[in-house]
Amino acid sequence: MVSSTISNSTKSSTELKVHDPQDLLALNPVEFEKHFAREPFLIDHSLSDHPLFDLNRIVELTKSLPEECIEYNAGNLPVSLDPELTPRNGLSPEETVRRIEECQSWMVLKYVERDPAYKELLDECLSLIEPYTDPIAPGMTQPQAFVFVTSPGSVTPYHIDPEHNFLLQVQGSKQIRMLDGRNKEIVSETDLEHFYSDQGRNLKFKSEHEQTGWTFDLQAGKGLHFPVTYPHWVKNGDSVSISFSITFRTPDLDRRRALYQVNNSLRQKGMSPSPVGQNRLRDSIYYNGFRVLRKIRSKKAST
Ligand SMILES: [Fe+2]
Structure with missing residues (x-):
């Protein structure tokens, strides 16, 4: 298990070689055939003790990424929120990671495949997934990865995303509420028109849909598939959460x-x-x- 406190030793990149790529994910072909791109489903992974998710290594990552790849803010937010009104937390990215246990923050490190070690891990994971997704959504392109580091209780407001996504929970837990993106009452044509025209990804959560969709209590060692533009909000459990999101696109998107x-x-x-x-x-x-x-x-x- 990755520790949420910073230790003095930073793990060397040679330690990354101890993982056999074949063991990174455990996938059920039947789940993919029945649900991929249509409904969320769980997968298993073995990244919870992977050195790339040690907090010291993540601090290193924040230093190597350009500013535009780091998004972070206060984490005690309501479920529905205008992105323009999202409050900052007053810390630097490095301080945010170091003080993540108490600073009530939400942080995402985007496009971490810019770092060769994270790229290698992303490629290994996607090469295991591709044989099962390609018959359904052919032509895997634009592999991208994101690392989320969040304080206990932080909320990610209700929103939609443009990619095929698997969110791998590395440390801590998250409660995820997801609604069916195929239902036009939930995601309308105009919602999608605005989203794809870069006019915002947050949606208003309508209380009449409270009882629909899926709820997952995502624990470390589990991963969840998010179909494209299925709206969701996420609430952290009561400890620090680290997750690794592996995404890709296909020509149909x-x-x-x-x-x-x-x-x-x-x-x-x-x-x-x-x-x-x-x-x-x-x-x-x-x-x-x-x-x-x-x-x-x-x-x-x-x-
Ligand atoms: Fe999302």
């Missing part, structure tokens, strides 16, 4: 983003576009048009 962007601009022009996925021919025409326009714009930008 690029198409989805493009179609919602098209609908968003049509709606801004006063039209009422039909929902994405309702008319295949319309979607194909719009997506091809979008790609042509994108090519023309990128050519213009490069000349």
Whole structure:
């Protein structure tokens, strides 16, 4: 188990070699076949004593990442929150990690694959997952990883994410509430249009959906699959939490983003576009048009 207090010795990178990549994850092919990209499900992992999640190593990581890859704030937040109003915690990233037990904070280190050791671990994990996801969502691209370090009781407000995601709980526990992103009462077409047009990822949690969806008490050693744009909020247990999120995209998600962007601009022009996925021919025409326009714009930008 990773200790939540900083020890004097920082583990050397040679220690990373003690893990056999085959043992990092334990996956059930039937779960993937039945649920991947449609419903959340649990997997097992063996990262809880991995040296990359020692707090000293995470402090090192905060020093090596550029500022824009580190997001952190006070963690005692309500479930629904305007991102503009999120309060900071008054500490540096390094201090936040060192004082995570008492500083009531939430921190995410983004794109940690910039560090070669984390990239190696991400690649090893995704290579174990890919044989089961590829038949369902072919063409794994953009592998990215995130490390979350959060104080006891911290809340991540209700939001949606754009990637295929597995959240691996390394230390501590999290309660996760997830709702069904296929239900248009829960995530509307306009919610998705705004999200894919970069107008915010937080949603309003509607009390009438309180009794729907799934609740997970995610313990160290377990991982949870989050289908793309299934809304969720997360509350930490009563000890420091460290989690490793491994994500990837697929070409169908690029198409989805493009179609919602098209609908968003049509709606801004006063039209009422039909929902994405309702008319295949319309979607194909719009997506091809979008790609042509994108090519023309990128050519213009490069000349
Ligand atoms: Fe999320």
